[in-house]
Amino acid sequence: MSILEIEQTLVPEPGATLSVATLLRAFDDSRREIARRLSGLEGAFAGYDDIAYEAPVAEGCAVLVRASVTDVGAASHRVEYVAGPVPAVTSDPAGPSFIRGRGLTLTPQAGLRVAR
Numbered sequence: 001m002s003i004l005e006i007e008q009t010l011v012p013e014p015g016a017t018l019s020v021a022t023l024l025r026a027f028d029d030s031r032r033e034i035a036r037r038l039s040g041l042e043g044a045f046a047g048y049d050d051i052a053y054e055a056p057v058a059e060g061c062a063v064l065v066r067a068s069v070t071d072v073g074a075a076s077h078r079v080e081y082v083a084g085p086v087p088a089v090t091s092d093p094a095g096p097s098f099i100r101g102r103g104l105t106l107t108p109q110a111g112l113r114v115a116r
Contacts, residue, residue, distance in 0.1 A: 002068035003077075004037060006030045009086060010063045017059045023083045023099050030067035031079055031105055038069070038077055039107040046076070051101035062086045063098065076106050 010026060012018050028045065035043035057063060064086045071078040084097035 002070065003072055004034055004069040006033055006067045008065050010065060012060060012062070015060065018057050018061070018063055020053065020057075020099065023057070023063065023065065026063075026065040026083065027067065027081045027099075027101065027103075030065060030081070031103065034067060034069055034077070034079060035105050035107055038072065041107060043077075043105040043107040046104040046106050048101050048103040049078075051099065051103075053099055054097050057098050058085075070102075075108065076104055078102065078104050 008026060008030065010018055010022065031045060032042045035041060062085070063083050065083045066081070068080050069077050070080050079102070081099070081101045081103070082097050083099045
C-alpha cells in the first residue's frame, strides 16, 4: 500500500529516445516533490537500496515515472520508483519496466529547523 504516490509522463522529441540519466533525474524530481509534501523541505537523498535496469527505452516511447512512498519514519521516508512504457505501467504496476528502484530520503525531525 502506498502512503503517497506521484506520477509524471516523459515524452521524447520525435525520433529521440529518453536516456537512463533522464529517467533517474525524473526519479530525483519525484523524490524532492514527495519530501516537500511530507516535510516542507527537499530532504537529503541517502541512496538507493536497490536499483535495476530491466530494459532499454525504445525510440519515441513515452515513459511513465511513478514514485510511491512505502514507509515514513520520524526523520526519513522510503520510496519505490518505476519507469516503464505508459500503457503497461498505467494498467499493471508490476508489468514491464525500464528501471525499478527503492531509495531512502532523510528529512528533519518534526519541530527541528535547518539553520540558514
